[in-house]
Amino acid sequence: MSAAKSVAGPLAIVAGGGALPAEVAAAVAASGRPFIVIAIRGEAGPEMEPFSPHWLDWGQIGRFFDILKSAGCRQIVMIGSVTRRPDFRAVTPDLGALARLPKIVAALIGGDDTVLKRVIRIFEDEGVTIVAAQDVAPQLLAPQGPLTRGRPDAAALADIEAGSRLVATLGAFDIGQGVVVLGGRVAAVEAAEGTDRMLERVAELKTIGRLPAKGRRGVLVKRTKPGQELRTDLPTVGPRTVELAAAARLAGIAVEAGGVLIAERGATIAAADKAKLFLAGVRLDSAEPGA
Known part of the structure; x- marks a missing residue:
């Protein structure tokens, strides 16, 4: 109960x-x-x-x-x-x-x-x-599977898997509900600044040439940390997350199915489709959004 x-x-x-x-x-x-x-x-x-x-x-x-x-x-x-x-x-x-x-x-x-x-x-x-x-x-939780017209390709799936492992590892240090992984490389880890500032930092790194800026590459991965207090601090994404991910020229956003809240779901999905980003709910034991 x-x-x-x-x-x-x-x-x-x-x-x-x-x-x-x-x-x-x-x-x-x-x-x-x-x-x-x-x-x-x-x-x-x-x-x-x-x-x-x-x-x-x-x-x-x-x-x-x-x-x-x-x-x-x-x-x-x-x-x-x-x-x-x-x-x-x-x-x-x-x-x-x-x-x-x-x-x-x-x-x-x-x-x-x-x-x-x-x-x-x-x-x-x-x-x-x-x-x-x-x-x-419960309807606010991310479901499993793709939520947008776009879907992650093989490179994005590899980034999602790497990002999920990283968040799990960082959980012991009470940081890292979100990470950005690009081509298997950790581009940014969310700390006290929060997801929005982290994404702004990724956009800046691409602008100054510290990260590859050609095309849409990289994935924002958000999931719960091992041992996290789930009653008060579930990770969240919304339209602003999509806006900043698009500005950072990411390929998409992957969230833990059943472990991340989606605010203003209709507007969030519409914004992702408009920006040509994928938004997918994934299981922790698989990077496949439909697995």
Whole structure:
């Protein structure tokens, strides 16, 4: 039984930036399950307004738990981008935040996966269960197989396999949900800068001649890392990913089937087709998108 079904009652959606929070909220609404939205001010966008969100600043931790208690929420989904880690030296904490401040500060030290696991522990200590977005909106997961008219050729399949192995290896260092591989060569590894900046770097390397710039070559590979906290940090691609991959003159994008969320799927696929990029969901044990 999934965590989403193991505890009855309303769900709280904690919304960061991007399109995914609204897509998750729409999916939960369609399921008929009662829910509330808590939107992080400065991260979540106006697309959350139709869901009557509670807007909170980072320092309003006490208010956050008060809202959960008032709504009867024992489960939450954390979804959406966070542009920067909160600096509690620069925010005004409420009493609830002050009471939990030692735990919060300690949790924010370390790599992304380490931090997320510590944050989850804080919620669990408060009697709150974290539910994965894919448990309440499984339709957002990348399916297996090609999603676009274009498909990876033999060279791209070799790059996909190499990229998948690399991400698996780098997982022990809490980096590398995404890599770009070109002709079997590692062109870029995603670290703290994120996928967008990594792709911008690849475009620059091609412009200055550090990477081959002729034709569309190279593949962005995104997949989960071994041991990754899948409830709060699943890799994501969307229209912006396609835009930057096209600007970097890549051949395509390969994502782990069942392990990567696709934001605005229709727009993402349309953008890839327009740019003549392939977008394919692949299994971890095979580079073949249809295997």
